[in-house]
Amino acid sequence: MADFDIASYVAHIEANRAAKDALMQKLRARRPPHRITVTDLTNLKQAYFRRKYPEITPPLEKQQLMWAGTGFHKVFGAAVSSEEYLEQFVEIEGIVGKIDIYEEIPIEVKTTSTTVSPKGLLKYRQTYIEQLGMYCAMVNISQGKIIIYQRQDQEAPQAPLSAYHVTFPNLEAIRDEMRRRRDLLIHALISNDPSNLPVCSWLDRGCDYSEVCDCRTASVPLSYEIAELAGQIQFDDVTCQQLLSKVAVPQPSSRFRMNDAVFPRKAYFERLKSAETTLDEEESLQKKQDYLRAMDEFGFLDALRESLQYGAPGEVRSIPVQCASLSDLVRVHQGLPTILRAPKFQSLVERQRLAWAFPHYFLRLGFECALTERPKGRLLLYYAKVDKEDTKLMVYDVSFGSLNALKSEALRRVELLETASSPFDLPKCPAWMCRNCEYRLECGEA
Numbered sequence: 001m002a003d004f005d006i007a008s009y010v011a012h013i014e015a016n017r018a019a020k021d022a023l024m025q026k027l028r029a030r031r032p033p034h035r036i037t038v039t040d041l042t043n044l045k046q047a048y049f050r051r052k053y054p055e056i057t058p059p060l061e062k063q064q065l066m067w068a069g070t071g072f073h074k075v076f077g078a079a080v081s082s083e084e085y086l087e088q089f090v091e092i093e094g095i096v097g098k099i100d101i102y103e104e105i106p107i108e109v110k111t112t113s114t115t116v117s118p119k120g121l122l123k124y125r126q127t128y129i130e131q132l133g134m135y136c137a138m139v140n141i142s143q144g145k146i147i148i149y150q151r152q153d154q155e156a157p158q159a160p161l162s163a164y165h166v167t168f169p170n171l172e173a174i175r176d177e178m179r180r181r182r183d184l185l186i187h188a189l190i191s192n193d194p195s196n197l198p199v200c201s202w203l204d205r206g207c208d209y210s211e212v213c214d215c216r217t218a219s220v221p222l223s224y225e226i227a228e229l230a231g232q233i234q235f236d237d238v239t240c241q242q243l244l245s246k247v248a249v250p251q252p253s254s255r256f257r258m259n260d261a262v263f264p265r266k267a268y269f270e271r272l273k274s275a276e277t278t279l280d281e282e283e284s285l286q287k288k289q290d291y292l293r294a295m296d297e298f299g300f301l302d303a304l305r306e307s308l309q310y311g312a313p314g315e316v317r318s319i320p321v322q323c324a325s326l327s328d329l330v331r332v333h334q335g336l337p338t339i340l341r342a343p344k345f346q347s348l349v350e351r352q353r354l355a356w357a358f359p360h361y362f363l364r365l366g367f368e369c370a371l372t373e374r375p376k377g378r379l380l381l382y383y384a385k386v387d388k389e390d391t392k393l394m395v396y397d398v399s400f401g402s403l404n405a406l407k408s409e410a411l412r413r414v415e416l417l418e419t420a421s422s423p424f425d426l427p428k429c430p431a432w433m434c435r436n437c438e439y440r441l442e443c444g445e446a
């Protein structure tokens with residue numbers, strides 16, 4: 001099957017500096033919190049400087065880690081629980097917090113790239129325990145759970161999820177410590193003097209406030225009184241298994257989505273597989289691990305999108321598209337169909353090479369433009385692995401040559417998907433996808 005050469009339909013690519021600057025500003029902007037949060041109480045020094053120096057913002061490299069974490073826990077929470085239990089706001093005595101999942105007991109969801117053992121949790125992740133302890137004290141429940149998603153290392157694969165059950169036998173002592181920390185912070189803020197706040201664990205580890213902080217001369221040592229108030233910390237395999245059993249890999253819908261037109265061969269296999277009888281245990285676990293990885297990537301993009309706030313009221317609309325058996329929503333920003341992607345490249349791709357380096361992004365944007373009858377679309381590329389801050393985000397306005405031809409190609413692919421009796425009837429995916437694709441054997445790509 002001859003490849004559809006999307007590059008030949010790209011008429012013009014313009015790097016939109018004005019849009020990029022506006023989005024970068026949103027990305028970097030940070031409002032100092034108005035209220036004292038549980039997170040503040042895990043690091044009083046940073047809580048103080050966050051308020052006193054709102055103009056100091058963390059580098060994007062650090063924000064990326066936060067987006068990855070918050071993005072994952074949202075998507076994961078939605079997969080294993082339901083809306084009424086997610087991100088539950090709690091408050092006591094002027095301290096506020098948000099519990100990731102709170103059905104019967106508080107559950108905190110964390111992500112990490114380094115291995116955490118049960119012993120390591122108390123030694124190296126005291127703030128996880130402190131946070132959970134405070135939530136437990138706030139809702140007066142003497143136990144909670146910490147769920148950790150371990151990003152997979154290709155060299156040394158391990159269980160993707162681990163769960164810990166933690167008890168807090170003395171909630172009143174935790175509340176006392178919370179009050180003490182809250183009062184210390186308020187007093188420091190009023191007196192403009194942070195010297196009575198304990199030094200923080202970020203000293204010498206790339207703290208954002210190292211230029212203004214007094215940690216080097218401060219005399220109050222770092223301590224974790226709340227973590228020390230934890231009772232039993234137990235690895236909880238039952239919860240892990242229960243959570244994994246709740247992670248239901250989504251089944252392809254009966255309608256075709258825009259993505260199916262971009263990757264029709266993959267869509268063909270996914271439909272075929274979902275129609276087959278049950279998977280064996282190993283296949284099912286592998287599917288779930290792949291899905292957790294997808295949640296991690298999707299969560300990152302979602303949190304990034306939220307930080308970019310290109311969803312400000314009036315600026316963004318979602319337009320429904322329905323054509324033959326293809327239906328989807330197209331996100332339109334300032335009148336242009338807009339997609340956000342985070343390529344894993346270590347360096348920026350030159351404008352002239354973009355359509356060859358990322359044909360799938362251009363196919364997607366081209367199909368969105370053609371199906372909404374707009375000759376121009378916007379591609380936002382966020383290069384997480386590029387070091388230079390100013391080049392991490394690139395904004396391109398892309399004009400397409402023949403919308404009719406693009407629309408016909410999208411519909412041809414969907415029609416092929418409906419009638420194909422072999423994967424070889426369908427266009428291939430980009431070559432880089434084949435390496436890790438579960439269908440590569442059937443696809444002749446092994």
Ligand code: SF4
Pocket residue numbers: 265266269428429433434435437438439440441443445
């Ligand atoms: S092996 Fe490659 S072409 Fe085949 S379905 Fe997987 S990604 Fe697509």
